[in-house]
Amino acid sequence: MKILFVCLGNICRSPMAEGIMRSKIGNRDIVVDSAGTSAFHAGDKPDHRAVQTNKKHNIDISKLVARTFVVEDFDRFDKIYAMDLNNRRDILELARNQADRDKVKLLLDEVNPGAEQPVADPYYGSGNGFETLFKMLDNATNIIIQKFDNAK
Ligand code: 4NP
16 A cells, blocks of 8 residues: 655655654555645755654654655555645645545544544644644554554
8 A cells, every 4th residue: 555645845744644654564565655735845854843753752754855746646656645625625636537536535534534624734833733743643544554454
């Protein structure tokens, strides 16, 4: 299974999700990456608060580099997890067909299906929003791993 996490900048939410997910893969056949719907931060390293928060949990995302979501990502990935409703809308605008659209899901739909709940953008908030964010992503990625294992 190939999983792509997508947020706006690819410097906070989605690289944290990528790092957390990667730390749980073990020997499972799972590939993980992340991207942003905007090019604002393309080429940048993750936000220092995202790096610090993951580091506290022994996950190193300091070497990740932000990139923009591209239409080819629909071919490269099986599941495309949007962090919020704007990210989902922007991804869906690039979808070429129903198969593309079917790959796109809000991340927290894995936690509360149908609730249309966003992973809020922490960029302009204070530092401790990142710990809450970590827990949210930790929980969601546990559920993805559980589902993967149950489907085998
Ligand atoms: P992210 O957070 O989408 O979780 O990476 C943001 C990072 C940067 C900006 C917005 C959100 N920005 O507007 O620069």
